[in-house]
Amino acid sequence: MILPKTAEPKPTPKGQASNAEVYRAAARLMVQKGYGGTSISDIAQVVGMTKAGLYHHIAGKQDLLFQILQHAHDEMERLVIEPAKQVGDPERRLIEITRRHVRGILDGGLEFTLLYRERHHLDDAQQETIALRTRAYLALVGATLQELAMEGKLRDLDIQIGTIHLLKTISGIADWYPMFSEIDEDHLVEQTVNFGLSAILKR
Amino acid sequence: MILPKTAEPKPTPKGQASNAEVYRAAARLMVQKGYGGTSISDIAQVVGMTKAGLYHHIAGKQDLLFQILQHAHDEMERLVIEPAKQVGDPERRLIEITRRHVRGILDGGLEFTLLYRERHHLDDAQQETIALRTRAYLALVGATLQELAMEGKLRDLDIQIGTIHLLKTISGIADWYPMFSEIDEDHLVEQTVNFGLSAILKR
Numbered sequence: 001m002i003l004p005k006t007a008e009p010k011p012t013p014k015g016q017a018s019n020a021e022v023y024r025a026a027a028r029l030m031v032q033k034g035y036g037g038t039s040i041s042d043i044a045q046v047v048g049m050t051k052a053g054l055y056h057h058i059a060g061k062q063d064l065l066f067q068i069l070q071h072a073h074d075e076m077e078r079l080v081i082e083p084a085k086q087v088g089d090p091e092r093r094l095i096e097i098t099r100r101h102v103r104g105i106l107d108g109g110l111e112f113t114l115l116y117r118e119r120h121h122l123d124d125a126q127q128e129t130i131a132l133r134t135r136a137y138l139a140l141v142g143a144t145l146q147e148l149a150m151e152g153k154l155r156d157l158d159i160q161i162g163t164i165h166l167l168k169t170i171s172g173i174a175d176w177y178p179m180f181s182e183i184d185e186d187h188l189v190e191q192t193v194n195f196g197l198s199a200i201l202k203r
Numbered sequence: 204m205i206l207p208k209t210a211e212p213k214p215t216p217k218g219q220a221s222n223a224e225v226y227r228a229a230a231r232l233m234v235q236k237g238y239g240g241t242s243i244s245d246i247a248q249v250v251g252m253t254k255a256g257l258y259h260h261i262a263g264k265q266d267l268l269f270q271i272l273q274h275a276h277d278e279m280e281r282l283v284i285e286p287a288k289q290v291g292d293p294e295r296r297l298i299e300i301t302r303r304h305v306r307g308i309l310d311g312g313l314e315f316t317l318l319y320r321e322r323h324h325l326d327d328a329q330q331e332t333i334a335l336r337t338r339a340y341l342a343l344v345g346a347t348l349q350e351l352a353m354e355g356k357l358r359d360l361d362i363q364i365g366t367i368h369l370l371k372t373i374s375g376i377a378d379w380y381p382m383f384s385e386i387d388e389d390h391l392v393e394q395t396v397n398f399g400l401s402a403i404l405k406r
Contacts, residue, residue, distance in 0.1 A: 036240035117320075117378075155401055161386065161394045164379055165372050172371030175320075183364065191364045198358055199402035 020075075020108075022047045023068045027111035035065065035118040066126045069119060072112035073133040079104045081140060090147035091201065097141060098196050101170045102189045106177070113174035138163055145200065153201050166196045223278075223311075225250045226271045230314035238268065238321040269329045272322060275315035276336040282307045284343060293350035294404065300344060301399050304373045305392045309380070316377035341366055348403065356404050369399045 029046045030038045040061055044054040058064045080100040087093040105113055119130050142163045148154045155162075170192060177188070197203070232249045233241045243264055247257040261267045283303040290296040308316055322333050345366045351357045358365075373395060380391070400406070 034237045034239045036237045155397070157397065158390065158394045160383070161391060162398060164383070165375070165395065165398045168375030168379065169368050169372050172368070172375055176367055176371065180363070180367070187361065188364060191361045192368065194358070194360065195365060195368045195402045199398045 020071065023071045024108060024111055026064060027068050027072075027115045030065065030068075030118060031111050031114045035061070035121050062121060062123065062126075065115070065118060066122055066130075068112065068115060069122075069130050072109065072116070073130070075104065075109065075112070076101075076137065081137060084140070090144045090151065091153060091197075094141070094144050094148070094200070095193055095197065097144070098166070098170060098193045099189055101167075102173060102192050105170070105174050106185050106188070110174045110178070113171050116171075138167070141167065148201065155200060155202055157200060162200055166200065169196055169199075223274065226274045227311060227314055229267060230271050230275075230318045233268065233271075233321060234314050234317045238264070238324050265324060265326065265329075268318070268321060269325055269333075271315065271318060272325075272333050275312065275319070276333070278307065278312065278315070279304075279340065284340060287343070293347045293354065294356060294400075297344070297347050297351070297403070298396055298400060300347070301369070301373060301396045302392055304370075305376060305395050308373070308377050309388050309391070313377045313381070316374050319374075341370070344370065351404065358403060358405055360403060365403055369403065372399055372402075 025047050026043050029042060033042065038061070040054060041051055043061070043064065044051040047054070058067065080097060083100060084093050084097045087096050119127060122130065142159055145154060145157075145159045145163055149159065173188070173192070177183070228250050229246050232245060236245065241264070243257060244254055246264070246267065247254045250257070261270065283300060286303060287296050287300045290299050322330060325333065345362055348357060348360075348362045348366055352362065376391070376395070380386070
């Protein structure tokens, strides 16, 4: 059964879960058991739908993975990219990107960040769609570093490597924070801003 | 069949692969297909052994994963930790740790770095063994940052968070470098030293 890519799992009337909650629960399961080790039955159970009900909204496991990753990028755009683009000053913009990205991971983006690694299970066209969105984010951060270079604020830094190192420092939080959850979230956000900005800016 | 944990797959006489090469090939396969998606038959085929031959050296897939991660930590000790411990000055030591860790990933540690994520498939005692070795490495880096703080060289930085961010920046290379392999390795090593040290040290 092939459905349009815009099809989304609906919340169960009983559970009244939002689509975002359905995606998050499915993502969490796929992270725990691995994409290969997760069945559609497992997913249906954890999101509180029948298998038939779930198939009414998705074409299959691969389609669900694609929808989840699209949703994660939609959230990144809404919570990180669009607000950051409103900030004219590149230094303030870089702080805003870092702060909002870390906050997004802590506020429920953790599973999506970890699931991103399973994107190789998508078909070529789906992988290309996700890769384009990832490159757009890298380009925003890279352009911000370029502006900082023109303002004479950048360290002697390879912009491409600096961009990726900053984003890996941020996304790495999804790996380790669950084991160090005693660390205060606000403190982690500000420490990550300090770490990343010190690595990048002359200061 | 339960064998002592010290049992190691031997190279096939024909292939003359070293144990390290056998571990690396098995690790690469487990990373590609996921631990759950990899069978002992798959592993035997890729390391050039019969399934029975492989079972002669390992108790099973979980035991092999444990042996591979132990081997990866042995390599970390040999290539990063022991040489770094010889360096008295903490700033030089931190540079040495960073440089040697990145070099270790690029020189064949990439699969081991990525496979580390599958450690939750180990039994509790095995997980604890690996966790202890990881904590020992974190403690070495943390103690180095502590020495730098006492020398007045550390930024206003949470040592625990700074330590983890540095190590995630380094290990993150295993995720992205295969997609950016046009970047010169020596350049990547030095840029990573600069990025990490600038994030941590007043300079």
